[in-house]
Amino acid sequence: MLTVNVRYFGKIREILDVKTEEYTVEDGTKLSDLLLKHVTQRHREASEKWVRTVFRTVKGELLLNRDGTPVLNNHLVLINGKSPSLNYGLKDGDEIAVLPPFGGG
Amino acid sequence: MKTKVSETLDQLDSLVNELKASSDEIGAIAIFVGTVRGKRGNEKVIRLEYEAHETLAPKAMKNIIEDAKAKYGLSDVIVEHRTGVVNVGEDVMYVLVASKHREEAFKAVVEIVNKVKHEVPIWKKEITEKGSYWIENH
Numbered sequence: 001m002l003t004v005n006v007r008y009f010g011k012i013r014e015i016l017d018v019k020t021e022e023y024t025v026e027d028g029t030k031l032s033d034l035l036l037k038h039v040t041q042r043h044r045e046a047s048e049k050w051v052r053t054v055f056r057t058v059k060g061e062l063l064l065n066r067d068g069t070p071v072l073n074n075h076l077v078l079i080n081g082k083s084p085s086l087n088y089g090l091k092d093g094d095e096i097a098v099l100p101p102f103g104g105g
Numbered sequence: 106m107k108t109k110v111s112e113t114l115d116q117l118d119s120l121v122n123e124l125k126a127s128s129d130e131i132g133a134i135a136i137f138v139g140t141v142r143g144k145r146g147n148e149k150v151i152r153l154e155y156e157a158h159e160t161l162a163p164k165a166m167k168n169i170i171e172d173a174k175a176k177y178g179l180s181d182v183i184v185e186h187r188t189g190v191v192n193v194g195e196d197v198m199y200v201l202v203a204s205k206h207r208e209e210a211f212k213a214v215v216e217i218v219n220k221v222k223h224e225v226p227i228w229k230k231e232i233t234e235k236g237s238y239w240i241e242n243h
Binding site for chain 2: 074081099100101104
């Protein structure tokens with residue numbers, strides 16, 4: 001098992017009603033699994049809005065790349081400050097940040 | 106170079122003096138002041154609420170400043186942005202660009218302001234008399 005920390009900002013933080021949380025998941029879990037399976041399981045009431053906001057959907061279904069990975073909806077997901085593929089295999093201690101489109105100024 | 110992402114901004118005149126004191130080659134300082142508008146279309150705005158990624162926001166500002174200094178040969182740049190609650194009429198962002206001549210300062214201040222809006226992890230919620238909205242810069 002491995003444990004990661006997830007931080008949410010702006011609209012996303014408001015949708016899930018949490019700033020930061022920990023997930024302990026099985027070895028080999030991908031970033032996309034964390035965001036689509038584990039986050040939605042923990043936040044069942046907000047899950048539909050979460051998926052619709054963070055990922056691109058067509059008629060309620062996830063839009064997938066040719067390799068089967070989902071497509072982010074103008075959001076940025078950083079792990080330890082870098083932007084990996086959603087196929088990234090999580091490592092123990094990863095610091096994940098989910099960033100909505102920016103709105104400064 | 107100076108960046109600040111905080112609940113308060115420094116005094117504008119002290120920032121100008123800081124730039125003037127940094128070099129005797131400065132002949133122009135272009136300043137942008139972002140303030141909170143009281144209207145969103147026909148809706149009355151009550152306040153804005155900002156949040157930022159506390160480590161990545163200053164880092165992104167520094168990258169923007171370094172790029173602009175290299176591109177325009179600027180003497181120095183200061184970027185400050187508020188977080189937390191900002192009321193109508195209050196200042197929310199300062200960009201000060203110091204250079205030898207005015208042309209590059211004018212060009213750089215526009216470019217830096219646009220980049221801060223699009224490349225710095227800061228989020229803004231607008232609270233009006235009718236509701237609240239997360240504003241995204243496109």
